[in-house]
Amino acid sequence: MGELKRIAFFDTRPYDRTYFDAFNNGRYEIDYIESKLSSKTAALAKGADAVCIFVNDNACKDSIDALCGLGIKVIALRCAGYSNVDFKAARHRISVLRVPAYSPYAVAEHAIALLQTVNRKTHRAYNRTRDYNFNISGLEGQDLHGKTAGVIGTGKIGRIFIDICRGFGMKVIAYDLYPAKDSGIDYVDLDTLFRESDIISLHCPLTKETEHIVNAAAFDKMKKNAIIINTSRGALIDTIDLLDALTLKKISGAGLDVYEEEASFFFQDYSDKGIPDDILALLLAKPNVVMTSHQAFFTKEALENIATITLQNLDDYFAGKELINEVRYTKTEDRIMEGLPRKKS
Numbered sequence: 001m002g003e004l005k006r007i008a009f010f011d012t013r014p015y016d017r018t019y020f021d022a023f024n025n026g027r028y029e030i031d032y033i034e035s036k037l038s039s040k041t042a043a044l045a046k047g048a049d050a051v052c053i054f055v056n057d058n059a060c061k062d063s064i065d066a067l068c069g070l071g072i073k074v075i076a077l078r079c080a081g082y083s084n085v086d087f088k089a090a091r092h093r094i095s096v097l098r099v100p101a102y103s104p105y106a107v108a109e110h111a112i113a114l115l116q117t118v119n120r121k122t123h124r125a126y127n128r129t130r131d132y133n134f135n136i137s138g139l140e141g142q143d144l145h146g147k148t149a150g151v152i153g154t155g156k157i158g159r160i161f162i163d164i165c166r167g168f169g170m171k172v173i174a175y176d177l178y179p180a181k182d183s184g185i186d187y188v189d190l191d192t193l194f195r196e197s198d199i200i201s202l203h204c205p206l207t208k209e210t211e212h213i214v215n216a217a218a219f220d221k222m223k224k225n226a227i228i229i230n231t232s233r234g235a236l237i238d239t240i241d242l243l244d245a246l247t248l249k250k251i252s253g254a255g256l257d258v259y260e261e262e263a264s265f266f267f268q269d270y271s272d273k274g275i276p277d278d279i280l281a282l283l284l285a286k287p288n289v290v291m292t293s294h295q296a297f298f299t300k301e302a303l304e305n306i307a308t309i310t311l312q313n314l315d316d317y318f319a320g321k322e323l324i325n326e327v328r329y330t331k332t333e334d335r336i337m338e339g340l341p342r343k344k345s
């Protein structure tokens with residue numbers, strides 16, 4: 001048997017270790033590193049054959065240059081989104097693999113949890129009853145039944161979210177750059193979606209086109225009772241505009257699992273230090289904002305799938321097989337392409 005391939009595993013959390021150790025079965029030597037990948041920390045991957053990264057690792061050009069300098073030829077993302085990778089820098093130098101779906105149910109169900117927390121104010125009720133305060137004044141919500149859900153992005157997660165909303169008896173309208181044919185989804189333009197929805201949930205990727213897709217102009221169109229839910233990527237919403245909209249009561253509340261500047265804070269404990277980010281502090285101070293720190297994916301089923309698929313992607317890479325979960329930039333079409341079967345060169 002040859003030497004085991006080594007994986008430099010960045011931004012390790014205890015649960016990563018548990019699930020990757022359980023599914024690795026000794027086939028890779030995994031070097032668990034606590035730091036996030038950046039141009040400064042890339043050197044920690046010295047001697048590795050692959051790096052494994054998550055949502056807030058920074059695979060920018062400088063990081064990729066440094067990894068290539070170490071002779072590393074593959075990055076295995078243990079997540080679906082890839083807005084943290086510079087694909088132009090990676091082109092023809094380092095393969096980028098991802099886990100396209102690990103549990104769309106986990107994310108869609110968490111979006112609903114955020115929605116109903118903001119709507120029915122259970123976060124405030126929890127604090128009150130623990131303090132023996134059984135007063136319910138100020139905690140009124142709205143029925144979801146009969147209301148309109150506006151869904152931006154009708155891929156795997158968006159469609160499950162739609163099914164759940166329909167279960168509540170909601171009318172669903174949606175916007176997608178690539179509407180799904182014969183899906184029975186009522187597609188509308190963005191303007192109509194912003195104007196007619198009582199709740200708006202974001203399920204599209206972060207791209208040049210979707211950055212700040214929800215901004216001051218969008219908030220101006222929304223209903224006063226609207227609740228916005230974001231479990232996709234923070235920069236889909238202009239956070240300063242969101243703060244204004246909440247302060248001026250242009251909308252009723254927000255449920256956020258992601259935040260534009262989350263990379264500096266999420267997945268870490270700042271309870272003793274406080275946070276040097278006034279925007280985040282202001283958001284968290286609002287009683288009608290509920291924030292979780294990028295945990296929508298965080299179920300047992302998703303963690304099992306993440307470990308299994310990430311390791312399978314690497315098996316396929318090292319065996320020279322088709323890389324069905326590769327993401328790459330094509331110069332001819334000037335766009336990023338996902339999951340096209342292609343032999344490793």
Ligand code: NAI
Nearest residue numbers: 081153154155156157176177178203204205231232296297
């Ligand atoms: P998907 O690829 O199945 O669906 C994305 C949908 O967005 C597609 O229908 C696509 O046509 C649409 N879309 C692309 N560009 C668009 C645009 N400019 N405007 C409107 N729609 C557009 O992706 P999936 O699996 O449903 O995931 C959605 C997003 O959820 C991911 O991009 C990721 O950012 C986020 N996510 C968050 C997690 C969390 O833990 N909070 C976990 C997993 C994913």
